[in-house]
Amino acid sequence: xxxxxxxxxxxxxxxxxxxxxxxxxxxxxxxxxxxxxxxxxxxxxxxxxxxxxxxxxxxxxxxxxxxxxxxxxxxxxxxxxxxxxxxxxxxxxxxxxxxxxxxxxxxxxxxxxxxxxxxxxxxxxxxxxxxxxxxxxxxxxxxxxxxxxxxxxxxxxxxxxxxxxxxxxxxxxxxxxxxxxxxxxxxxxxxxxxxxxxxxxxxxxxxxxxxxxxxxxxxxxxxxxxxxxxxxxxxxxxxxxxxxxxxxxxxxxxxxxxxxxxxxxxxxxxxxxxxxxxxxxxxxxxxxxxxx
Amino acid sequence: xxxxxxxxxxxxxxxxxxxxxxxxxxxxxxxxxxxxxxxxxxxxxxxxxxxxxxxxxxxxxxxxxxxxxxxxxxxxxxxxxxxxxxxxxxxxxxxxxxxxxxxxxxxxxxxxxxxxxxxxxxxxxxxxxxxxxxxxxxxxxxxxxxxxxxxxxxxxxxxxxxxxxxxxxxxxxxxxxxxxxxxxxxxxxxxxxxxxxxxxxxxxxxxxxxxxxxxxxxxxxxx
Numbered sequence: 001x002x003x004x005x006x007x008x009x010x011x012x013x014x015x016x017x018x019x020x021x022x023x024x025x026x027x028x029x030x031x032x033x034x035x036x037x038x039x040x041x042x043x044x045x046x047x048x049x050x051x052x053x054x055x056x057x058x059x060x061x062x063x064x065x066x067x068x069x070x071x072x073x074x075x076x077x078x079x080x081x082x083x084x085x086x087x088x089x090x091x092x093x094x095x096x097x098x099x100x101x102x103x104x105x106x107x108x109x110x111x112x113x114x115x116x117x118x119x120x121x122x123x124x125x126x127x128x129x130x131x132x133x134x135x136x137x138x139x140x141x142x143x144x145x146x147x148x149x150x151x152x153x154x155x156x157x158x159x160x161x162x163x164x165x166x167x168x169x170x171x172x173x174x175x176x177x178x179x180x181x182x183x184x185x186x187x188x189x190x191x192x193x194x195x196x197x198x199x200x201x202x203x204x205x206x207x208x209x210x211x212x213x214x215x216x217x218x219x220x221x222x223x224x225x226x227x228x229x230x231x232x233x234x235x236x237x238x239x240x241x242x243x244x245x246x247x248x249x250x251x252x253x254x255x256x257x258x259x260x261x262x263x264x265x266x267x268x269x270x271x272x273x274x275x276x277x278x279x280x281x282x283x284x285x286x287x288x289x290x291x292x
Numbered sequence: 293x294x295x296x297x298x299x300x301x302x303x304x305x306x307x308x309x310x311x312x313x314x315x316x317x318x319x320x321x322x323x324x325x326x327x328x329x330x331x332x333x334x335x336x337x338x339x340x341x342x343x344x345x346x347x348x349x350x351x352x353x354x355x356x357x358x359x360x361x362x363x364x365x366x367x368x369x370x371x372x373x374x375x376x377x378x379x380x381x382x383x384x385x386x387x388x389x390x391x392x393x394x395x396x397x398x399x400x401x402x403x404x405x406x407x408x409x410x411x412x413x414x415x416x417x418x419x420x421x422x423x424x425x426x427x428x429x430x431x432x433x434x435x436x437x438x439x440x441x442x443x444x445x446x447x448x449x450x451x452x453x454x455x456x457x458x459x460x461x462x463x464x465x466x467x468x469x470x471x472x473x474x475x476x477x478x479x480x481x482x483x484x485x486x487x488x489x490x491x492x493x494x495x496x497x498x499x500x501x502x503x504x505x506x507x508x509x510x511x512x513x514x515x
Contacts, residue, residue, distance in 0.1 A: 030298040044299060051305040051366070066309070068349050107308030110351050110371040117301040118419065119311045147302055154301030163301070164312075164418045180301070217346040219309040290349060 003029040006159040008197055008251045011152065015193050022183075022193060023145040026152035045147050048114045049140070052103070052126035055113045059102030066108040068290045071220045075101035092135045096235065100127035100228035108220050117154045117163045120219045121177035123227035125150055128181040128234045129188065138188050149187040150180035153200045161259045165212030165271035168262025174223075174230045175207040175258070181234035182241070191242055199241035201251035203234050208254070209261055211269035213276025216287040222277060304420060306365040312397055313343065313350035316416030318370065319513055321359020323424055323436040324401050324412045326510050332403040334383035335360055340398040343416070344388035353386050356399060360384075364514060365420070430481040431472045436513035438467050438485035441495065446503040447473045447480040454501050455482060462494050479505070 001018075005011050005025070014025050027041045060079065065072035078097055087094045103123035107113045113122040129150070133143050154163065154176055163172050182199035191199065207230070215221040247254070268275035277283050306315040337356050339347050347353055351370065358370040361378055373379050395415040403410045413426035424434040427442065434440055445451050452471065459466060465487045473480035490509060499507045 026298055033295075033297065034299075041298070045302060048303050048305060066349075067351070110307055110309065110314070110354075112305060112366055112368055113308050114303060114305050115311050115315070115420065116303075119306065119308050119314070122308070148298065151298045151302040155296055155298050158296045158301060162418065166418065216349065217342070218349040220349075291345070 001028060001032060003032045005029060006156060008156055011156060012193060022152050022196060023148040026148050042144055045144050049143055049147055051112060051114045055103045055106045056099045056126060058111055059106040064109045066220055068218055068220060071108050071224045072105050075105050092131050095131035096127045096231045097228045099131055100124060100231040104224045104227040108224060117176055118173045120223045121174045124174060124177035124231045125181040125184055127231040129184040132185050132188055142188060146184040146187040149196060150184035153183040154180045157255050160255050161262060169265050169270050170210040170212040171208055171258055172262060174226050175204055175210055178207060178230040178234045179204040181231060182237040185234060185238045186241055189242060195241045197251050198246050199237045201247035201254055202240055203237035205247055205249060205254045208258055211276055212271045213269050213278045214273055215278050215283040216290050217273040304365055307370045310350045311420040312416045312418055313352045314355045315365040315420040316422050317352045317355030318359040318365045319422045319436060320399060320414045320416060321356045322513055323434060325360050325362060327412055327427060328403045328410050330405060332405055334404040336385045336402040338387040338389055338400040340389050340391055340394040342396040343399055357384055432483050433470050439489050439512050440483060440485045440510045441490055442508045442510060443482040443498060443504060444506040445480055447477050448503060455498055458497050464488060
């Protein structure tokens with residue numbers, strides 16, 4: 001098969017011509033390009049899936065602070081509150097917030113997580129995908145299909161734009177994670193290929209321009225709390241896409257816009273901590289306290 | 293641009309918080325260990341720029357040491373490596389430096405053995421990807437993605453073809469090749485990355501090529 005698929009238009013065409021789902025095309029591309037069997041590709045994805053679940057379970061039980069002392073107890077606070085006072089939007093919503101915080105707090109306390117696509121955005125996809133999978137009883141195989149679908153979205157975006165805050169800002173990290181999460185959840189919910197691509201498009205389009213201005217240069221503020229925000233953002237995109245709401249701008253063009261926006265973004269706002277939140281009065285005070 | 297794969301976006305499983313400052317640091321240590329091969333008595337790490345400034349908050353020092361000691365990027369022991377049993381037999385020292393001629397996330401590692409030293413310099417170039425740029429005086433380019441052989445030899449006509457034909461004879465495909473020399477007719481180095489593996493038989497055949505001074509086989513990183 002032709003594995004040279006680097007745009008969503010090509011992916012859509014391949015799916016239609018071969019009568020396959022996105023994850024089927026994705027796992028075959030990986031297998032052919034790397035001399036693996038499809039089963040091995042799924043086994044690799046399964047290791048990531050297992051590690052995502054483990055990070056959530058460990059993170060839910062920890063109150064340990066990060067090395068800087070800035071973060072590490074918000075997941076605990078949120079759980080305390082939900083125990084006494086349920087969230088307005090129900091238990092799946094609660095889980096999404098808890099799981100995203102649990103995972104990203106594990107990350108900053110040097111716990112074990114899955115970079116998906118990056119470490120700073122590691123809580124977004126697992127939170128959205130696993131909260132929905134648990135509450136709607138989707139099987140492990142269905143979760144793997146969703147994870148591989150999400151991976152293909154990230155892969156195609158990264159063939160145009162490096163998924164790094166230093167290159168294109170946070171739109172390329174948490175923004176892409178949210179687009180991947182939208183694809184995963186839309187796949188779980190039985191969305192069509194077109195709906196899945198629209199879910200990703202809607203999520204990405206509505207986060208364009210997001211800067212990367214972490215306080216003290218650490219993956220903590222605003223990164224940790226940005227994870228639950230963008231996990232919920234993904235669900236909004238899925239619900240719209242499943243109603244066949246379409247992004248007026250096709251996803252390939254949104255990726256082009258993201259690349260252009262990233263290139264035009266000031267270097268001071270791309271992981272260099274020279275502007276934005278990092279250089280606020282409080283941001284600078286924190287930096288002084290942590291690094292002297 | 294290098295083609296990214298599905299695995300690049302849904303893995304690795306790693307110890308946080310940063311792919312460049314934590315996982316990248318572990319991988320730099322691991323690849324340096326594969327180059328040095330022995331267990332060193334002491335390692336001196338010189339961290340540059342962003343590695344020097346924000347390394348502490350990202351566990352960069354812990355990652356580098358853990359890598360040199362052979363721990364993978366997903367090993368939970370990285371977090372407490374300074375207090376761990378596995379680090380008690382090795383001496384280590386960290387130095388910090390600003391030098392804008394260097395990559396933002398660069399590190400020089402000096403491995404000190406009983407009676408020898410090796411200097412290895414590398415960079416964490418993003419998303420956990422790394423490049424080793426220098427081994428002793430030689431400019432190299434090692435990413436840890438392929439099994440690689442480093443050959444130091446006398447700069448003279450025909451060396452490249454002799455070595456590559458040896459590899460070809462064993463039916464192995466060369467993925468990339470990089471040469472450098474100190475000066476015309478002096479010591480030169482060749483870095484050959486291959487698909488698959490090179491057996492010890494191939495390595496010893498390369499060692500027997502006249503005017504080859506030194507051959508080292510550097511295994512790729514697991515993840």
